[in-house]
Every structure is written in C-alpha cells, then in structure tokens.
Amino acid sequence: MLKTTIGGRYHIIKELGRGSYGQTWLAEDQHLPGSPYCVVKQFKPQPSSASTLKIAQRLFEEEPKILQQLAKHDLIPQIMAYVEENDERYLVQEYIQGHDLSTELNSGEKFSEASVIELLQQILQALEFIQQHNVIHRDIKPSNLMRREQDGKVVLIDFGAVKKWQPSNQHTAPTVVIGTLGYKPPEQDRGYPNLSSDIYAVGMIGIQALTGQLPNTLQLDSDNKVIWRNKQVKVSDELAAVLDKMVRYDFYERYSSATQALEALKEVKHKPQATILSTLSQPNIQASPSPHFNFKAMFLACSFFALLALGSFLLVSEVSKGDKPETIIPDTTPSPVREPCYPWC
Template identity: 80%
Template sequence: MDLMLGKTIGGRYHIIDKLGEGTYGQTWLAEDQHLLGSPDCVVKQLKPETTDASEWEIAKRLFEEEAKTLQELAKNDLIPQIMAYLEENGQRYLVQEYIQGHDLSQELERGQTFSETLVIELLQQILQALEVIQQHNLIHRDIKPSNLMRRKQDGKVVLIDFGAVKKLQPDNQPTAPTVRIGTPGYMAPEQAKGYPNLSSDIYAVGMIGIQALTGELPNTLQWD
C-alpha cells in the first residue's frame, strides 16, 4: 500500500487514490475537505525518479513553471484551475481542479479511424484550448491524446498536464537549447533538438489528426 493514501495535505486535501506517475512526480486524486461535499481535486507531488542534483533542479523548475502557468491561465474553462501550491515536510505539491471525463486516447484507439468531418471537428476543439496558451506565448510541449480530456459535463476538450510547459521570449524563439522533453511521435523535430516554438504544439495537433484519420500511432507511421 502506498504511504500517500489516506494522508491529508495542507490540512485540507485528503488523498483517496493514485492517478498516475511520471519521470518527475506522482499524481493523486484527493477530496477538498474545506468545501461542502468534499469535491474531488488533483494533487501533483514533485518526486523525480533520480538522485542526480542537476536533474532535481530541472524537475523543481518545471514544477514551479507549471504552477505559475496555471496561475497565469486562471479562469479559463479549457484549462484546469489551480487551487494551491504548497510545501509540507520537505515535499512540494500542486493542487488543481479535477476534470471529470475521459482522455482522448480512449477515443483514438489503434485501428479505429474517423471521417474527415469528425477529424476537423476534433482538431477545432483541440485548437480552441491551444489558442488559450499561445495567447500567453506558452508552449505546452506534450500535447497528445492522454493530455486532452473530454469533459463529461459539456463535452469540451480540456488541455491538462502542464509539467513540460515553457514560456517563450517575445520573438517566439528560445535563447538557448532547452531540455529535450515531450512524447516521441507527437514531438516536432525542432523540439527534439531543443529549440521548440509555438508551431511545435501545432505539429503535435497535426499528428493527432493523422492518428484519427489512419488509426495508427504517430511513432509507427512510415515516412517517405
């Protein structure tokens, strides 16, 4: 049994289930005990899978950038709302809105194809969420079906997981090579080389469109 289950973070957020984990942390489902009905929320815990000091610094910087980004994008219904950022017993936590629904990987199962009309409709929905962050000169850097939630309440597509987000300079170009981060198949060539820009996220959306049309995962496609 994981030691986090049953804990209450910040005297408020009671951990009830594990949602997932990645290279830099773990994600938990929690109840907000300070609100009527104890509504669900998401608690992200910074917990890198490394003991290397430089890797820890990268993980911490990305975690803080995620919190800052959610604050900057607050009050937009296509982005999860931040609820808290706190440190407790040497651990860092980011608490955000829980999006009830399913991610698009459940719609884009391998072998299943969509009509051109449905693909255009899907891409338009994704681009609405992407437009929100690009207006703030931000690159998500990990747009893929599992980071796009179809909200049960209204069917809208919500962009989640800003753990790889990067703020660009006004000229839309990074001043130096950045950390190589993203998901193979959806990651644009310039992003893989450490020079992402706003169009890198557009590339990822395009790959989702190809996936929907062909039923094939991007990293299995054959290139001419």
C-alpha cells in the same frame, strides 16, 4: 499517501498515476460543501543526476506560475493551490471527470472527417488561449487530453512541460528536450521549440484520428513529408491539406499560430456543405428530354402540318371548279396540342 490530508484540506483517496517526476492523486476538498474532487500532483522525482533534478524542480515550480497567469478558461484545468509541507511539494488542480483520448485514439478506430474537425477545433481553441500568453505546452498528446463527461468537450491537461516562449531567445543555447515521440516536432527535439511546435502535435493527433495509426509508426518521404494518405483513409483534399501544413518538417512552413489553423479549419468545415448542395441540384440542370423523345415529337409535329397543308390545297381546288358549290361547314374539332418546338424542329 492514501487517506492523508494535504495542507489540512485535501484528503487523498486514490492514486491516479505516476511518472519520472512524481505521482498524481485523486483527493477531496474538505473545505468546500460536498467535498468535491481535485487532483494533487506530488513532486517525487527519480533523477539520474543532479542536473536532471534541478530541471525537474524548475519545471514543477514553473507549472503553477503559468497556470496562474492563464487565469480561467473552459478547456484548461484551474490551479487551486501550491503546498509545501514536510519537505514535500504538492500542486492542487481542478479535477476533470471523464477519460483521456488515448482510450479513443489508441484503439485503432478511425474518426469521421466531421469528428476530426470538431476535435481539432477544441484542442486549438485551448492552444490559441495559451499562445496569447506566449506559452508552449510541449507535450500535447492523447493522454493529456481529457474528454469531459458532462459535455463531451476536450480539455488540455498536464502543464508539467510548459515553457514561456521568448522570441529573442531563439538563437541562444537550447532548452531541455522534452516531449513524446511521434508528437514532438524536429525543432523541439533539438531544444528549440516555438509556438508552431504545439501545432505539429495537434496535427499528428488529427492524422492519428483519421488513420487509426500511431504517429511514431508513420514514415517520411524524400521531402520529409509525413506519409499518411492512402485508399483506406476517407478525407477531403481540403482537410488533408490543412493537416499536411500543420505537420510540416520545417516549422516556418506550418501555421504560425493556433488562430491561423482555426481559420483554415473553418473554411474546410463550410466547403463540404457547398459540395453537397451542388450535387443535389445537379439533376435539375441535366433534366432535359432525351434525344429519342425529341425526334419523335419533331416527326409528329411536322407530319401534322404537312397533312394540314395538303387538306387546305385540295379544298381550295374543289371550290375553284365552281360547278356545284358546297356549303363549307367549319370544323369544330379541337386542334391537336402542339408539341414543344425544339431548336432543330
């Protein structure tokens, strides 16, 4: 494949990866100025049976149809062409320059709460868009999320497991089981995915970012709730509650859409600021004088008034004798400044 040209336009220059259903190549679009990069997915399955091959063919043909319906969105790669040539099938997509999130999340390092909220919001924004078209991705995981080099935004890629969601078909025969262990919810593992199945995957990515643990290493408690909070995990109760709801075992207890999850995260994002403001204003509320200082002030003030009253009494007594009246010279000495009189003074 290297150095070959697909459809007389896309020149293969490098292999990007391979899987059970084919290979992915980096190519140059020789029909555009500057020959910009693009991604070529080659359908080359290694099926174990005829039925598996049929499923693989259907999924590969479904991907370009869905991507074409999704039109243009900033956080989803655009389809450029679908080529059938020499009994081979190729899907050509926009190339996202950057790195996938497995390089960030699988290292075991922990994200800050603010970084996790930002990450979740970007993934959910792309998910909200595809849910508006009743589409389930079915394989949201770190390696299918690209950190775009030019702006740092997270782009959702690889729609090879995509499925059109039809509520009326939820009680019919199960669909093909597909997805990745740890990010795949129980109902999807049984062949009955729905829109909230992708929300489960996003929630597990958020937990992985906070804890540094791979989702398939986490345990469930007796109520089938994911056990992930401990003393080493720094997270607010508000964000923890959102993540817990995103990864509920029963899908009807989760957020039913990405829009609902985004609204919940929006509230969490504003709550820490209110807490900080409350903490900063606390010293002003408690900045009353200490009880020791108030007692001293009370004692000084009361002593002053007692001496003043005694002096006035003696002066009146001397004047009333009438033997040798004296001229009383007014005292021009400034009066002491009176201390604040507190309730007990």
